[in-house]
Amino acid sequence: MSSPNTAGSADFRGPLNVTRAAIAVLDAQNTVVGWSSDAETLLGWAPREIIGRPLDTFLSLPATAEPDGTGAAARTDGTRRSDARLAVHRDGHRIQVATATCPLTGSGTGAQVIAVAELRVMRQWESRLAMLQGLATQSPIGLAIYGTDLRLTWSNSAYEREIGRPLEEYLGKRADELYATGRFVTKGYPETLDAVMHHVLDTGEPILDLHFRGEQPSDPGKDHLWSCSYYRLTDEDGNVLGICEDAFDITDRYEAQRRLDLLVKAGRSVGGALDVVRTAEEIAEVAVPDFADSATVDLVEAVLDGELPAAGGAPKASLVRIASRPAAGEERGGPGRARWAGGRPAAVVHPPGTPQHRVLASGGLALDGDTLAVPLRAGGSLFGLITFVRADRAVAFDNGEVALADELAARAAVSIDNARRFTRERTAALTLQQQLLPRHVPRHSAVDVAHRYLPTDDVTGVGGDWFDVVPLSGTRVGLVVGDVVGHGLHAAATMGRLRTTFSALAQLDLAPDELLKRLDDLVGQSGEDAESPDGAPEAAALSRDDVATGATCLYAVYDPVSRRCVMARAGHLPPVMVDPDGRVGHIELPAGPPLGLGGLPFESAEFELPVGSLLALFTDGLVESRDHDIEHGIRRLGRVLSDRTASLEDLCDRAVADLRARGATADDTALLLVRTRELEAGRIAEWEFPAEPATVGRARELAAEQVAEWGFEELSFSVQLIVSELVTNVIKHAGGPLRLRLIRDRRLLCEVADTGHTSPHLRHSAADDEGGRGLFIVAQLVQRWGTRYTESGKTIWTEQPLPSNE
Secondary structure (H helix, E strand, O other), rough: OOOOOOHHHOOOOOOOOOOOOOOEEOOOOOEEEEEEEHHHHHHOOOHHOOOOOOOOHEEEEOOOOOOOOOOEEOOOOOOOOEEEEEEEEEOOOEEEEEEEEEEOOOOOOOOOEEEEHHHHHHHHHHHHHHHHHHHHEEEOEEEEEEEEEOOEEEEHHHHHHOOOOOHHHOOOOEEHHHHOOOOOOOOOOOOHHHHHHHHHHHHHOOEEEEEEEEEEOOOOEEEEEEEEEEEEEEEEOOOOEEEEEEEEEEHHHHHHHHHHHHHHHHHHHHOOOOHHHHHHHHHHHHHOOOOOEEEEEEEEHHHOOOOOOOOOEEEEHHHHEEEEEEOOOOOOOHHHHOOOOOEEEOOOOOOOOHHHHHHHEEEEEEEEOEEEEEEEEEEOEEEEEEEEEOOOOOOOOHHHHHHHHHHHHHHHHHHHHHHHHHHHHHHHEEEEEHOOOOOOOOOOOOEEHHHEEEEOOOOOOOOOEEEEEEOHHHOOEEEEEEEEHHHHHHHHHHHHHHHHHHHHOHHHHHHHHHHHHHHHHHHHHHHHHHHOOOHHHHHHHHHHOOOOOOOOEEEEEEEEEEEEEEEEEEEEOOOEEEEOOOOOEEEOOOOOOEOOOHHHHHHEEEOOOOOOOOOHHHHHHHHHHEEEEEEEHHHHHHHOOOOOOOHHHHHHHHHHHHHHHOOOOOOOOOEEEEEEOOOOOEEEEEEEEHHHHHHHHHHHHHHHHHHHOOOOHHHHHHHHHHHHHHHHHHHHHHOOEEEEEEOOEEEEEEEEEEOOOOOOOOOOOOOOOOOOOOOHHHHOOOHHHHHHHEOOOOEEEEEEEOOOOO
């Protein structure tokens, strides 16, 4: 059995209607003289069983019976109603019923007609009537009925309030006449009211929840949005009577959703770049045209450099125009940065009395007609302001939109403050890193050098890439490139410690593998120091975050005299080599573990380089990218470096331009290019002597002759004294044979090599000591001196500055 609330059972005929009710005809003595089929259905009595019997056979009298026994008082139409009576079914069960009576006149036996219906059905019908009354008079939904000619025939009270006139004044109007400027905005449907209604009339298919935008007749000048539904009306026989429209004003809901969408869009679009200027441009782009016709962002100039505004606030500071999004029809060449002069934004001054000046003076927002100025404030500091303008819109900013602007500005201010803090930290890290890296590389006789360092443009900040070129004894040169794991200040600081340690260890003339072992110990010790002394896991984890967990390094030593190069690496990429003919090769080196792992050895490889060979030492930030692997990047680098006609500086620029062409990378980059040279034979003099006393005089004599031949007679005495002392020490404390070598470079180098492994030490002799003053005297005559150990022994070396005419 179908529910009486379903669409198919909706019947608004009253239950006491003669076409539906159970009907009995009574004579003057309340005896049944007539009985309908519906009465038989409801009460179960057949006509032959009930006719001639009294009324109380099936129906009790009401509690308030009239003297005539017929129930309640008569109505104006002559009928009588009694809503609470009990009827007795033929099988004996009782039914609550409602009744209505009507007297009959004439000469027949019938005196009155009584209609009987179930009380439950009667109550449902009355509820439906009450519902219809409520829709007509109290519902906020606008209801209107249009005839088949699409002219209005009826509307409820909500529709009247919407039109702003009594129903009698707009009866017979077409919907397109009442809303002449409105249009449907739901995609896939006709735009006009007439077209939608015609479609419903023609097809009989209802159309639900179409969004219609237009001016409300009672509220001109402001667009409203309605949710509209249309369905065809037919009578009991299926004849089309017209069309019903219900419309609900969803303007407030739409505006709330639009504002929420704008905030969501701002949350997704603003602040991701951690750049002050880009953040200002993003908030202007979000606001125009969805919220305003134009928007400008003015900031305190110090914010661009990562600084907080002065304590006096923005009114006393210099404001600059960071971003400007023009209104429709104006120039849209891009935000304000495109119009900067000299790479800096233009200063802007807001005269007294303007909304912007009031914002700067009070710290609160200011609304003046179509202009809304909102402060950018975060953490108690006023960074600047945003100005929204609605010059091309009829409706200015309402209270909800002012609140929305305030929320947008608050979010923008937090993003700008985050970008400012990032700028400050990044600037500090870059400054630290630039101070720790070599500011310039001095000229060397061993190699020609060019280098580049590029910090990452990514939000991860600066990294720990580094390089260095260290002059060593005997005109040799040490070349190093390294990469510290991680980013930020800690990585830069760790890089500085590694570079400083490397420079100190390199001066000891350690072999590359031995030097890497010392660096490995340093990085490993840093990890141990990070452990919490009290064993607390939280403190240990925090400490470990403050140090880099590892690093890679490549160290090479090149000797321009022998043209031999010794290399070792700790988890770093091997160098790329280009021979003098432009052929690209790769040097095979033992890999070695990254620094900091500990427990594994490092190995060196030695080879001879032709004069003019090109070595490229680099970090993985140069050759690794999101769109290709390291091997591909190394091949591209080799192709760039194969041009033998280009200078080292040009090759550096080309390599960076080709491999970092797409700009931002997630890692910084260090590139060191060296082209090997050879020291001419005429600048080197070398002799070998036995370890015997007569050697001292012979060595002193040969050294003096060579210095004179080179034109440095004024150095003859000091050179003889140095050679005499160093050779004497070998004869007394080491063993032969010994070798003496003089090298004329940017300084005069004197080297004495022997097969021993003990090194002389500088000391201060007492007044009564017979010896021990020779090395002290030598140290006063030279600029630098030291000891270099080899597999076959050691070499004591000195350096003297050449006369100024050299």
